[in-house]
Amino acid sequence: MQNDVTGKYTAIIIDDEELARKVIVKYLENHPEIAVVEECENGFTGLKAISRHKPDLVFLDIQMPKINGFELLEILDEKPLIIFSTAHDEFAIKAFDHNAVDYLLKPYSQKRFDESIGRALQKLSSGVPIVEEIDKLKDELNNTSEILHRVVIKSGTQVEVIPADAIEYLEAADDYVEIHTGTDKLLKQQTLTWFEQRLDPDKFIRVHRSFIVAIARISKIEPYSKDSFVLTLKSGKEVNVSKAGMKSLKEKLSF
Amino acid sequence: MLNPIITQKKHFLVYIMSFLVIMTFHFAIMAFFLGFTFLISAADALIYNGLLFLLGIGVWYIVRFFTLSEQTYQMILADHLVTGGIIILGWLFGGMLLLSTLFGKEASYIEFLNNSLAWRFVYGILIYAVIIMVYYLINYYRNYQEKLLEESRLKQAVQESELNLLKSQINPHFLFNSLNSINSLIIANPDKAREMLLELSEFLRYTVRRNEKEQVSLRDEIDNIRKYLDIEKIRFGDRLVIEEDISDECLKVMIPNMILQPLYENAIKHGVNESTDAVTITTICHAENNYLNISISNNYSPGNLSRKGKGIGLENIKRRLALHYKRHDLFEIRRNSFNFEVIIKIPLFS
Known part of the structure; x- marks a missing residue:
C-alpha cells in the first residue's frame, strides 16, 4: 500500500549499528520512491515502529539485543516486505534461498542493493499480496532447527522474552502451548512438537503427548497405573508420564 | 607415592619369586656343600633373606625421600652409602642375634656364622644396591611417562585454542x-x-x-x-x-x-x-x-x-x-x- 500523502513507499530500518543503518540510508538516495519513516536500534523498538507505521518495506538485521530479527518476524502481525541486511551468512543463505524475500550480506554494494530494491518494488507494485511471502518465510524459519535459547511471546502490545532455562514445563492446550515458569503461565501459538524439536535435548524431555519437562526440575518419578507413571517436579506439580515417555526418561537419565 | 612393588601385583610376584630363588640357592649351598642340617640351612636362608625381603620394601620410602628433595647425584649416592651401610649392618647383626639364640648349641654353625659375617655384609650391600636401582629405574620410567603425557596434553590444549582462534577470533x-x-x-x-x-x-x-x-x-x-x-x-x-x-x-x-x-x-x-x-x-x-x-x-x-x-x-x-x-x-x-x-x-x- 503506497503511502497516500507523499506517494512514496515507506520503509523502516532495524539494525543495532548506526553505521550499518547509514549505509542503507545512503544507498536509498538512489531510490526517491522509498521514504524511510523510522530507524530503530533494536528488535523491541522495531516491533513498535512496524505496528505504528505499517511500512511497505523493512530492512532487518538478525543479530540484535533483546529480540533478534528472526524472533521479531515470529511475532509480527503486520506483513511488510522483509529485506535482511546481515553478516549472518551461515543459515540465512540456506533458509531463504528459495524465498522471494531478499537478504543482503554485509558488506554489500550499491549495485546489489539496487537489485534487491528493484525486486521489492516489482512485488510492491504488482499488487500480489505480500502475506503469502511472509508466511512462507515464517514456515522456513519454522523449519530451521537451531536450538531454542529463549522464547518470544507477544500478548497484546506486550512482548515477553523467556529464557529457556526459566521454563519448568510445557503443556499442550489446543492450538497453543502453555509455558510454565513456576511463577508464570504464558501462551504461545505453537505445537508441542515444535518445541520438542528445538529445545536443548540435554535439558528438556517430552514425557507425554501433552507434556515437556525441564530435566533439572524433576524431583521424582513414581508408578501410577499399570502402564503409566507420574512425575513430580520440584515445585510440587505432578505431570503424567506415558509408557513412551518413561522409556525416553530411562534412556536420558540412565536408570 | 605408594611403593610400586607392593601396590602392583605383577611387581610383587616378581619380587617374591626372586627371593624364593635366592633362598633356594642359599639353602642348597649350606645343606649340600657345607654339610649343615636341613633345619639350620633353612633357618639361615629364611631369616637372612626374609629380613632382606622386608627391608627391600621399606627402602622405597628412603628412595622417595632422597628424590623428593632436589639433590645432586653425588649427594644421593653419599646418602645411600650411609643409610645403606647402617641398614645392612643392622640386618647383619639382627640376623646373627636371632640365629645364635636359636642354634647357640651348634658350635660349628656359630663358628661359621662368625666367619662369614664379612661375606654376608657384601652380599647384603649387593642386594640392597640392586633393589635401590630397580626403584630408581621405576621412578625414572614413571616420570618419563608422565612428562610425555603432560607434553601431549599441553600440545593438545594449544592446538585446541588455535582452532578456537580460527573459529572465533x-x-x-x-x-x-x-x-x-x-x-x-x-x-x-x-x-x-x-x-x-x-x-x-x-x-x-x-x-x-x-x-x-x-x-x-x-x-x-x-x-x-x-x-x-x-x-x-x-x-x-x-x-x-x-x-x-x-x-x-x-x-x-x-x-x-x-x-x-x-x-x-x-x-x-x-x-x-x-x-x-x-x-x-x-x-x-x-x-x-x-x-x-x-x-x-x-x-x-x-x-x-x-x-x-x-x-x-x-x-x-x-x-x-x-x-x-x-x-x-x-x-x-x-x-x-x-x-x-x-x-x-x-x-x-x-
Missing part, C-alpha cells in the same frame, strides 16, 4: 560487520574509514602471526586488544565504554598467548551484543605479591536474556593456565546479576 561476524562499518564510513568520513581499516589490518596480522609463539608480553597482547576494542567502539559507538587501569611495570610480563582475547570477545558477545544500554569493559592489571593480577569485567543489564554460552572458551583458558603453570588456582570467575568478572593470576618468577 577471526569471527566472520566481527569481520564482516567491521567491513560493513568501513563501507559506511567511506561515504560519511573517509579519514575514519582509513583509520579503522588500518586497525583491522593490524589486528588481523597480529592474530595470524601469534600462533608462532607460545608466550608473548602483556604489552603485545594489550596493544592488540586495544585495536580490537577500538574497532568494536567504532561499530557500537556509545553502547561500548572502555576503561583500563594497567600499571606500566606489568607490561613486560610474559603470558601465554591468546589467553585474554576470548574474554573480550565474550564481553562483546554477551554484554554489548545483548544489551541496549551502554556496557563498560574494564581491564585492570597490577602486580602484587609475586603475581600479575589481570581482571577483565563487563556489566550487563539485569534483565539480560543473553544466551548462555557453553563456557568452552573459559574452560580452555583455565586449562591452559593449569597446564602452563601446573596450578589450578590461577583462574577465577566472579559474577552477579549485573557484572561479570574474570580474574587471571600470572605467577612472576623471582
Whole structure:
C-alpha cells in the first residue's frame, strides 16, 4: 500500500549499528520512491515502529539485543516486505534461498542493493499480496532447527522474552502451548512438537503427548497405573508420564 | 607415592619369586656343600633373606625421600652409602642375634656364622644396591611417562585454542560487520574509514602471526586488544565504554598467548551484543605479591536474556593456565546479576 500523502513507499530500518543503518540510508538516495519513516536500534523498538507505521518495506538485521530479527518476524502481525541486511551468512543463505524475500550480506554494494530494491518494488507494485511471502518465510524459519535459547511471546502490545532455562514445563492446550515458569503461565501459538524439536535435548524431555519437562526440575518419578507413571517436579506439580515417555526418561537419565 | 612393588601385583610376584630363588640357592649351598642340617640351612636362608625381603620394601620410602628433595647425584649416592651401610649392618647383626639364640648349641654353625659375617655384609650391600636401582629405574620410567603425557596434553590444549582462534577470533561476524562499518564510513568520513581499516589490518596480522609463539608480553597482547576494542567502539559507538587501569611495570610480563582475547570477545558477545544500554569493559592489571593480577569485567543489564554460552572458551583458558603453570588456582570467575568478572593470576618468577 503506497503511502497516500507523499506517494512514496515507506520503509523502516532495524539494525543495532548506526553505521550499518547509514549505509542503507545512503544507498536509498538512489531510490526517491522509498521514504524511510523510522530507524530503530533494536528488535523491541522495531516491533513498535512496524505496528505504528505499517511500512511497505523493512530492512532487518538478525543479530540484535533483546529480540533478534528472526524472533521479531515470529511475532509480527503486520506483513511488510522483509529485506535482511546481515553478516549472518551461515543459515540465512540456506533458509531463504528459495524465498522471494531478499537478504543482503554485509558488506554489500550499491549495485546489489539496487537489485534487491528493484525486486521489492516489482512485488510492491504488482499488487500480489505480500502475506503469502511472509508466511512462507515464517514456515522456513519454522523449519530451521537451531536450538531454542529463549522464547518470544507477544500478548497484546506486550512482548515477553523467556529464557529457556526459566521454563519448568510445557503443556499442550489446543492450538497453543502453555509455558510454565513456576511463577508464570504464558501462551504461545505453537505445537508441542515444535518445541520438542528445538529445545536443548540435554535439558528438556517430552514425557507425554501433552507434556515437556525441564530435566533439572524433576524431583521424582513414581508408578501410577499399570502402564503409566507420574512425575513430580520440584515445585510440587505432578505431570503424567506415558509408557513412551518413561522409556525416553530411562534412556536420558540412565536408570 | 605408594611403593610400586607392593601396590602392583605383577611387581610383587616378581619380587617374591626372586627371593624364593635366592633362598633356594642359599639353602642348597649350606645343606649340600657345607654339610649343615636341613633345619639350620633353612633357618639361615629364611631369616637372612626374609629380613632382606622386608627391608627391600621399606627402602622405597628412603628412595622417595632422597628424590623428593632436589639433590645432586653425588649427594644421593653419599646418602645411600650411609643409610645403606647402617641398614645392612643392622640386618647383619639382627640376623646373627636371632640365629645364635636359636642354634647357640651348634658350635660349628656359630663358628661359621662368625666367619662369614664379612661375606654376608657384601652380599647384603649387593642386594640392597640392586633393589635401590630397580626403584630408581621405576621412578625414572614413571616420570618419563608422565612428562610425555603432560607434553601431549599441553600440545593438545594449544592446538585446541588455535582452532578456537580460527573459529572465533577471526569471527566472520566481527569481520564482516567491521567491513560493513568501513563501507559506511567511506561515504560519511573517509579519514575514519582509513583509520579503522588500518586497525583491522593490524589486528588481523597480529592474530595470524601469534600462533608462532607460545608466550608473548602483556604489552603485545594489550596493544592488540586495544585495536580490537577500538574497532568494536567504532561499530557500537556509545553502547561500548572502555576503561583500563594497567600499571606500566606489568607490561613486560610474559603470558601465554591468546589467553585474554576470548574474554573480550565474550564481553562483546554477551554484554554489548545483548544489551541496549551502554556496557563498560574494564581491564585492570597490577602486580602484587609475586603475581600479575589481570581482571577483565563487563556489566550487563539485569534483565539480560543473553544466551548462555557453553563456557568452552573459559574452560580452555583455565586449562591452559593449569597446564602452563601446573596450578589450578590461577583462574577465577566472579559474577552477579549485573557484572561479570574474570580474574587471571600470572605467577612472576623471582
